[in-house]
């Protein structure tokens with residue numbers, strides 16, 4: 001048994017993704033360097049506009065790469081999710097940078113161009129094209 005593996009929610013999100021992003025996430029997990037979860041794949045119109053209203057996205061449907069099916073973006077988080085003293089996601093945790101670096105290495109290995117360095121959206125990773 002591998003030390004780290006995707007749970008049911010991650011697997012559900014993975015199925016909604018462009019095959020290149022599925023390959024990327026699975027390669028990252030296969031490295032067994034750290035645990036992480038995929039928390040969002042496709043977002044439909046009401047989910048996207050709810051994310052916009054909550055400040056979790058800066059665009060409305062259908063302008064996010066989460067809005068296509070298969071989705072051309074996913075959100076992933078280190079697992080367990082690092083929390084600050086207030087119990088909110090801790091953007092300052094070094095785990096986000098470690099996960100993004102692992103992602104860039106794996107993307108280079110697969111020859112996939114990604115954008116995963118949006119400062120205000122640390123869980124987000126999308127295909128460049």
Ligand SMILES: [Zn+2]
Nearest residue numbers: 073074075124
């Ligand atoms: Zn996202």
